[in-house]
Amino acid sequence: AKSLEKQIRAEGPSSGLVKGAAEPGDDAPAGMLIVSPDLRVRFANRTYLQSMLHEPEEVLGWKIQDVMPAEGLEDWARSLLGQSDPAASCCFNAFIRVGLAGERPVHITMARIAPQQGEDRVLVVVEDLLQNCSLRSDLPVKGYAC
Numbered sequence: 001a002k003s004l005e006k007q008i009r010a011e012g013p014s015s016g017l018v019k020g021a022a023e024p025g026d027d028a029p030a031g032m033l034i035v036s037p038d039l040r041v042r043f044a045n046r047t048y049l050q051s052m053l054h055e056p057e058e059v060l061g062w063k064i065q066d067v068m069p070a071e072g073l074e075d076w077a078r079s080l081l082g083q084s085d086p087a088a089s090c091c092f093n094a095f096i097r098v099g100l101a102g103e104r105p106v107h108i109t110m111a112r113i114a115p116q117q118g119e120d121r122v123l124v125v126v127e128d129l130l131q132n133c134s135l136r137s138d139l140p141v142k143g144y145a146c
Contacts, residue, residue: 031126037081037119039064039074048126052098064124070094070108077122080112086120088112096126104128 031048033041044059052059052068059067065074071094080088089111095103107127112120 029127033059033064033068033124033126034113035064035077035122035124037121039077041067042121051126052096068096068124068126070096070106073108073124076110077124080110080122081120083112086112086114 028045028047031051032043032045033048034043036042041059041062041064044054044056048054049056049059054067063074064077072092073094076090076092080090089109091107091109093105093107096106097103105128109125109127111123111125113123114121
């Protein structure tokens, strides 16, 4: 880890990662949400918020279906939370509405993740929200959580 940290610091200025080194989550390649068992959004990364034209207060604490209306999304989340497999996951294509810009096709991957305070959660990854971007995927994710 220390070796990788040194390498990132050394390469940062030369590879255009100066901003990314200060705020690694800004370069997440996809929109990410973490949903609690009551299907409320508890985390949203910056990529998701920017792509969907939302502010954190428009997402955090809201039901997933209200934040990202996509057919079957809520049913899939409930299904994952109800399975006995701790690593249950699924993926599907959907259309989501983005503000007044209309609908966009996305690829959604959902996975049940480790419990927090005894409750399972669902990680929702929304790909292809940003067009023509080359984002780094090897950095930690920074976002907003409540």
